[in-house]
Amino acid sequence: MTRPPEQSRAALRRHDREIVALALPAFGSLVAEPLFVMVDSAIVGHLGTPQLAGLGVASALLTTAVSVFVFLAYATTAAVSRRVGAGHLAAALRQGIDGIWLALVLGLLVVAFAIPAAPWLVDVFGASGTAAPYATTYLRISALGIPAMLIVLAATGVLRGLQDTRTPLYVAVGGFLANGVLNAVLVYGAGLGIAGSAWGTVIAQCGMALVYLYVVVRGARRHGASLRPDLAGIHNSARAGAPLLVRTLSLRAILMIATAVAARLGDADIAAHQIVLSLWSLLSFALDAIAIAGQAIIGRYLGADDAEGARNVCRRMVHWGIASGVVLGALVVAGRPLYIPLFSGDSVVHDAAFPALLVVALVQPVCGIVYVLDGVLMGAGDGRYLAVAMILTLAVFTPVALLVPVWGGGLTALWGAMALMMVVRMLTLWLRSHSGRWVVTGASR
Incomplete structure (x- = not known):
């Protein structure tokens, strides 16, 4: 038996509202993320061509590394949203926390590899002799922010699973603005050069991760979800x-x-x-x-x-x-x-x-x-x-x-x-x- 046209149209309008309500803020947060690199490039570019070339190489490496772990957001969104649909909010948040612990572990492993391997990675990517020192400096400092970046990915997946794409938008915009201010102050005000740009980005990323953790932890405590690492849960998230x-x-x-x-x-x-x-x-x-x-x-x-x-x-x-x-x-x-x-x-x-x-x-x-x-x-x-x-x-x-x-x-x-x-x-x-x-x-x- 087919549904009446009025009911079908109502269902379509409901689906449209859901899609728009989630997609528009998601688009804003997606666009805000690459602006980090654009701000860094604009500020570092005035230091000189070798510095900008070094930033280009290091940014390509960092972007590639983070994009590989985008599954932290995707898999967490799917797992959390299923439990939300089933009405199990505590289990949904517990699943999200497992994803965040996995992100932290992976982030620390990447840092342990990236810092000592930075000169080799820069050379593999074909940096010139003049740009390589700047690329190595930026990469080694920015690598410290990778755990925060991966936590942001996993926590973004948690909030998306909870049907919340507005908070990631607000955090992305706030992080973008903080990154711009910190870069300008540390690069020129403190005279740290390209290292200042890297530190500014790391601080902004850590700030974003802290905001996400506050939101997720507050939700977990409200619904009685444990915050402790669960090896089985972390393994399931990885699988x-x-x-x-x-x-x-x-x-x-x-x-x-x-x-x-x-x-x-x-x-x-x-x-x-x-x-x-x-x-x-x-x-x-x-x-x-x-x-x-x-x-x-x-x-x-x-x-x-x-x-x-x-x-x-x-x-x-x-x-x-x-x-x-x-x-x-x-x-x-x-x-x-x-x-x-x-x-x-x-x-x-x-x-x-x-x-x-x-x-x-x-x-x-x-x-x-x-x-x-x-x-x-x-x-x-x-x-x-x-x-x-x-x-x-x-x-x-x-x-x-x-x-x-x-x-x-x-x-x-x-x-x-x-x-x-x-x-x-x-x-x-x-x-x-x-x-x-x-x-x-x-x-x-």
Whole structure:
């Protein structure tokens, strides 16, 4: 028996309100995070070119290290939201605390490796002789903030699972403002140079972690959840996150291969590739915000044993993904004459970037579906399938991308390979979502 149209429309409006309420603040916090590096670059850039080059190398290393552990947020969101849906708030917070303890352990291990290995890591990333000392200094100091950064990831996952994306937005904005002030004061006021920039960022990150810990601990005490480390719980958090780690590493490999291929095409192509990749990342923030909403909402529905509600919200979010992709694609096309000159004044670079950006625009609706279904399956705790699907995608993309210099077509062909990669992802995710095997209800998967 079908539901009356009025009830269906009411359900759609309810889903829309939930998606917007979670996605908009999530988008704000996602955009605030890369602004840390932009502020550091703006301030350090006035110290000199070697300092800025050193910051670029160190920031690339730090960004790569932290992005590898993004599963701390994703896995925690899924686990916590399920328990919230089941009405087990104490268990939800206990699960989140296990994720935070795991983040602390991983962060300390990374620090123990990164500080002594900093000169070697800088050399591997190809820093010049003049930039290497600055990169090493920045990396060694900034590494001290990695435990705080990973705690922020895990605690963000806790709050998302609790259906709260506003607090992460407030903390991200506060951290961004504090980082800017501290950098200016320590770099110029205290005369610490690039070391001051690193210390400013570490202090801001530790401050953000403390705010998150205060919020989570307050909630745990209110609901009687233990704060002590539980080895079994930490192990379960690590086991749940392992497939998402494989997924993330596979995705990072795709981006690295694309950049390596672009570098072989020539200076103009690699410069244009950086423009296109920067825009791709910005578009990803918008679509990832919807995916984050999907993680939180789907986990809650499944935890509440509402399989039909989970399927309905999945379908609605796919509509959101497609519509967002169409709008973003149109903006990419309409805005090309405006934003490309901001990156480069070289007409050769413009000519290489224009057709590649057209490919990016055309594939945005596909990207919208991919991000949404990715978030849905994460919220369902279907990490193993996501890992296998991404490995398959990497296997398809790699030979196609590596053959671009042989077959010709330049940067446009390379981004055609990127579009193919997204189509493969869409197909694997759609097959899984259509099968219904991800719909596993209960407080835990």
